[in-house]
Amino acid sequence: MERMQTYWLALSLLLVCAEASKILVVFPLPSRSHGNLGDGIVRHLLNAGHEVTYITPFVYKNAPPNLRTIDVSSNFDVWPAHLITIKSIIEDPDAFANMNMMAFLVTTIMNHTYENEAVAALLNDSKEHFDAVIVEWIFNEAIGGIATIFDCPLIWMSSVEVHWKLLSLIDQPSNPAYSVDMTSSNQPPLSFTERVSELWTQIQMSVLSYFIFDKMQDETYQKYVVPAITKRGRDAPSFYEMKYNASLILANAYVSTAIPQTMPQSHKYIGGYHVDEVVKPLPEDLKKLIESSKDGVIYFSMGSNLKSKDLPEEIRVSLLKMFGTLKQTVLWKFEANMTDLPRNVHILEWAPQQAILSHPKLAVFITHGGLLSTIESVHFGIPIIGIPVLADQHMNIKKAVRNGFALKVDLSYTMADQLKKAIIEVTSNSKYAQKAKELSYIHHDRPVKPGVELVHWVNHVIKTRGAPHLRSPALHVPFYQKMYLDLAAVLVILFLAGRLLLKKAYAAVFSKSKANKKKTH
Ligand SMILES: *[C@@H]1O[C@H](CO)[C@@H](O)[C@H](O)[C@H]1NC(C)=O
Ligand SMILES: *[C@@H]1O[C@H](CO)[C@@H](O)[C@H](O)[C@H]1NC(C)=O
Ligand SMILES: *[C@@H]1O[C@H](CO)[C@@H](O)[C@H](O)[C@H]1NC(C)=O
Ligand SMILES: *[C@@H]1O[C@H](CO)[C@@H](O)[C@H](O)[C@H]1NC(C)=O
Numbered sequence: 033m034e035r036m037q038t039y040w041l042a043l044s045l046l047l048v049c050a051e052a053s054k055i056l057v058v059f060p061l062p063s064r065s066h067g068n069l070g071d072g073i074v075r076h077l078l079n080a081g082h083e084v085t086y087i088t089p090f091v092y093k094n095a096p097p098n099l100r101t102i103d104v105s106s107n108f109d110v111w112p113a114h115l116i117t118i119k120s121i122i123e124d125p126d127a128f129a130n131m132n133m134m135a136f137l138v139t140t141i142m143n144h145t146y147e148n149e150a151v152a153a154l155l156n157d158s159k160e161h162f163d164a165v166i167v168e169w170i171f172n173e174a175i176g177g178i179a180t181i182f183d184c185p186l187i188w189m190s191s192v193e194v195h196w197k198l199l200s201l202i203d204q205p206s207n208p209a210y211s212v213d214m215t216s217s218n219q220p221p222l223s224f225t226e227r228v229s230e231l232w233t234q235i236q237m238s239v240l241s242y243f244i245f246d247k248m249q250d251e252t253y254q255k256y257v258v259p260a261i262t263k264r265g266r267d268a269p270s271f272y273e274m275k276y277n278a279s280l281i282l283a284n285a286y287v288s289t290a291i292p293q294t295m296p297q298s299h300k301y302i303g304g305y306h307v308d309e310v311v312k313p314l315p316e317d318l319k320k321l322i323e324s325s326k327d328g329v330i331y332f333s334m335g336s337n338l339k340s341k342d343l344p345e346e347i348r349v350s351l352l353k354m355f356g357t358l359k360q361t362v363l364w365k366f367e368a369n370m371t372d373l374p375r376n377v378h379i380l381e382w383a384p385q386q387a388i389l390s391h392p393k394l395a396v397f398i399t400h401g402g403l404l405s406t407i408e409s410v411h412f413g414i415p416i417i418g419i420p421v422l423a424d425q426h427m428n429i430k431k432a433v434r435n436g437f438a439l440k441v442d443l444s445y446t447m448a449d450q451l452k453k454a455i456i457e458v459t460s461n462s463k464y465a466q467k468a469k470e471l472s473y474i475h476h477d478r479p480v481k482p483g484v485e486l487v488h489w490v491n492h493v494i495k496t497r498g499a500p501h502l503r504s505p506a507l508h509v510p511f512y513q514k515m516y517l518d519l520a521a522v523l524v525i526l527f528l529a530g531r532l533l534l535k536k537a538y539a540a541v542f543s544k545s546k547a548n549k550k551k552t553h
Contacts, residue, residue: 078099
């Protein structure tokens with residue numbers, strides 16, 4: 033009997049080992065929501081029995097034995113969190129709308145990641161080996177060089193909605209006539225000026241990329257990646273070869289929240305994978321509070337990066353006063369203590385967001401419109417009121433409004449009145465909740481859960497050594513060929529040559545007939 037057990041144990045271990053691959057997951061951005069996305073990938077890979085190495089600036093809670101973490105918390109030193117606050121953005125809304133600044137900031141972080149001693153030691157160690165590397169794409173491809181060092185397939189993970197710049201890495205930029213940039217708040221169908229503006233964004237950013245960011249990244253690549261490859265006795269490919277060599281893009285998006293674009297085969301939607309399969313139960317006191325509320329609950333959170341405590345005092349006071357006039361219970365994620373709380377308002381220093389969103393008493397979620405919060409509200413079928421602040425939040429909220437389950441309120445010193453109107457509208461008109469439930473159905477009605485899909489495609493890439501059969505042929509077709517500029521050139525030449533020939537022939541015939549005329553005279 034005991035022998036039998038040992039036998040089964042050995043067999044199952046063997047099976048697990050046969051399936052287990054060594055995967056490196058790289059999420060170096062010191063921002064909690066990006067960390068949550070990395071954690072989600074790691075969780076699914078570990079559950080599938082893989083051996084994971086995880087480069088992260090955060091502590092991974094309850095790490096199992098098949099996970100090794102590499103600490104890049106030093107990246108916090110170069111992240112100007114103190115600059116990106118609600119107050120600074122109200123005062124200068126365009127400060128962070130500038131993608132070039134974002135790209136520069138991210139490049140600094142990538143440099144810092146390569147310089148981290150633990151990372152450098154890992155990349156330097158020629159005994160280290162991985163079957164695949166999964167890297168978060170965020171305006172930076174030089175970090176993908178890690179896969180080139182280990183000579184294994186590269187998988188990009190995109191934390192934002194699918195957009196042209198991302199797709200250009202595995203296929204070609206999407207058409208600006210009906211797709212928009214990640215920071216744009218336009219939504220198709222586009223008007224004439226919107227189409228021109230999207231085209232202009234693509235041209236402008238492509239030119240900047242080519243002349244500035246690619247050069248800068250190439251320097252990072254030459255400095256940190258090439259020596260590690262040479263040390264392993266191989267010739268390093270160029271930065272551009274590496275940049276366009278990814279096997280797959282896993283996108284944190286799905287048609288429930290995204291524009292249904294035409295997608296290349298090596299792009300896979302896994303939006304929603306980060307949500308826990310079984311939502312952790314609410315803490316007892318919070319559960320009691322929510323269940324005792326007669327008129328439902330309003331949950332207000334500006335996310336993990338933008339802290340409510342940085343709200344200017346006048347906004348805090350006016351919001352508090354306004355919340356006090358509502359009949360619902362208000363849960364406000366606020367990272368400091370408040371003394372002047374109305375009876376129906378409760379402060380949560382830390383909020384178990386998924387558990388709150390899953391509770392049937394929840395009436396509306398007031399959010400900054402980060403992609404994770406937007407996806408979670410669709411996952412749980414909750415209507416939202418969006419107060420977008422920066423980056424892709426404007427686009428997420430605009431889409432949610434268009435999808436019919438959200439209202440938007442502008443961030444301003446006098447937003448309390450507008451917010452109250454929005455709360456009354458969303459909680460009294462059932463069409464918002466109804467629409468949220470419909471989208472939730474679309475979000476969940478897939479052949480397999482996004483986490484299963486994620487593991488499936490990572491395994492597929494590993495087993496087929498980079499899945500070259502998924503690769504788009506468009507990657508190897510130069511721009512002039514896609515646009516048939518060569519054909520245009522041939523046609524122009526033919527036309528000119530034809531015209532010249534006709535002219536000559538005409539001249540010849542004409543002069544002959546003239547000559548003949550002269551003769552007859
Ligand atoms: C990596 O290897 C290079 C060359 O062998 C060496 O100069 C460098 O100090 C090593 N770095 C680390 C962090 O081990
Ligand atoms: C990143 O490092 C490379 C190589 O040292 C350098 O050329 C580039 O200017 C750095 N970029 C930033 C933003 O620090
Ligand atoms: C708020 O007050 C509680 C109890 O007095 C204390 O434990 C907590 O640390 C305080 N939090 C902040 C952010 O000051
Ligand atoms: C491209 O990726 C494949 C694996 O997917 C790898 O074998 C190959 O060496 C890579 N090529 C370059 C130029 O990085």
